[in-house]
Amino acid sequence: MKLPNSEEIVEDLAFFDDWEQRYQYIIDLGKSIPPMDENLKTDDRLVRGCQSSVWLVSHDQNGTLQFQVDSDAVIVNGLLALVMAAYNDRTPAQILDFDIDDYFKQLDLERHITPTRGNGLRAIVARIRAIAKAKK
Amino acid sequence: MTSPSGILNSEQIRAQFPILHQQIEGKPLVYLDNAATTQKPEAVIQAITDFYTQCNANVHRGAHHLSDEATRRFEKARDTVADFIHAGSRKEVIWTSGTTEGINIVASGMAQRLQSGDEVLVTEMEHHANLVTWQQACVRSGAILKIAPIHDNGALNTEAFASLLSQNTKFVALPHISNALGTINPVKELTALAREKGALVLIDGAQGVAHGNVNVTDIGCDFYAFSGHKLFGPTGIGVLWGKEKVLQDWPVWQTGGEMIAKVTYECSTWGELPNRLEAGTPNIAGAIGLGAAIDWFMSLDLSAVQAHEQALMASALEQAEAFEGLKIIGNAPNKIGVLSFNLQGSHPADVGFILDRQGIAIRTGDHCAQPLMRRLDVPGTARASFSVYNTLEEVDALFVALKKAQSMLA
Structure with a gap:
């Protein structure tokens, strides 16, 4: 399936009124992320959370950054899909301008992006921003 | 704190732990992360x-x-x-x-x-x-x-x-x-x-x-x-x-x-x-x-404490063994306090997360024992751990919540 963009996600998630539907949506998103080639899952691409691991691959394509992500946990994968909707196929300047905290707040998912959460999501965001900064 | 038969009076014990009487996500807190840290009775506070x-x-x-x-x-x-x-x-x-x-x-x-x-x-x-x-x-x-x-x-x-x-x-x-x-x-x-x-x-x-x-x-x-x-x-x-x-x-x-x-x-x-x-x-x-x-x-009757914890463990093991798609990790004949497990096809972090949404606190991850996880060939486990203030009803609640996690993650 084609992954929704960030506006569609905000709209979709606003539609659900209970946690079960919301998280079912995130789980389904997580499952729809194409799995990363195992050969790409090297240690230098690994962002280790204490509970789950995330791999990040990036490349520059005509001035926009393309990311591929994968996690061993499906909910984290779903949350990564939300992050990808915001960052993928954007210019470094667009990435650096994007307010990810506000976005997660709009999604009512800010608890997942807090530094205390051991899922590696915050670390992925930091790494994506560092890549964008280096390209700018 | 014990009845004459040496059975622990869970209600009397629970009443001494202020933190246990709260709701998480609109559901009563079921605290099953005692191997990480136990809660504190009034006497300590x-x-x-x-x-x-x-x-x-x-x-x-x-x-x-x-x-x-x-x-x-x-x-x-x-x-x-x-x-x-x-x-x-x-x-x-x-x-x-x-x-x-x-x-x-x-x-x-x-x-x-x-x-x-x-x-x-x-x-x-x-x-x-x-x-x-x-x-x-x-x-x-x-x-x-x-x-x-x-x-x-x-x-x-x-x-x-x-x-x-x-x-x-x-x-x-x-x-x-x-x-x-x-x-x-x-x-x-x-x-x-x-x-x-x-x-x-x-x-x-x-x-x-x-x-x-x-x-x-x-x-x-x-x-x-x-x-x-x-x-x-x-x-x-x-x-x-x-x-x-x-x-x-x-x-x-x-x-x-x-x-x-x-x-x-x-x-x-x-x-x-x-x-x-x-x-x-x-x-x-x-x-x-x-x-x-x-x-x-x-001040507790320690033999009643042990009997109570063994009863919790026995119930947890019985329900875990009957739970299709659940694999117990570590089932030594002599064990206490901890049920480590995984749901087949699901990462423990996902299981822990869905349980949390239902008010159930467990730990997931490698439990600060990475070589052990490698030895057991698992990325980590979900771990429910019991203490003296837990009840058999809470053990039941864990498995009800696990059913939901299994169906959501399937």
């Missing part, structure tokens, strides 16, 4: 409050009433610990910040004594606190770290353990109870085997203390380390117990105030036990809180 509101002062040095009273309560807590673990004397009870610091005191001292070719034996089920410490002591000293294997069910392979002991074995460190699997080790027998070879023995008691009576004299070990916060006490306080004749000339850990006898610009001499291993102002409120926690725990 009150003892800490009383210290700060009645007699806060530094210990051992004030020439005034408050300091005398603070010192009295602080040292009384040491006596409480000594009685609780059946120490030979109060001098053998060293306050630490927790199990990890206790093990570090022993491992850093041992690193000064180990020589190239000496061996240190640990097990495959160690928490990192009892593994990385010894690994680093071996790196510093040139000693060799040996690992006693476990069976697939999570029980220690005692034959292999025995065969790894030799005249070269200078130190053996092992857990009383595995934090990741709940396996109870036969520490008395294993200690005897190690002592036969002349090795010193440390028991990591982080999980051992909260499930009943610990008797260090009976175990026969040289050191026993534990944390207050897993025993209904505050965080930041723990105990290293050691035999007096071993501790009295143990290399000092930190240096500074409190631990010295005489100081000149050129050199210093060390004080007596227990002070020589307790540099600086101790965690006074923590020690007093831990004393109150032990008093509280000892």
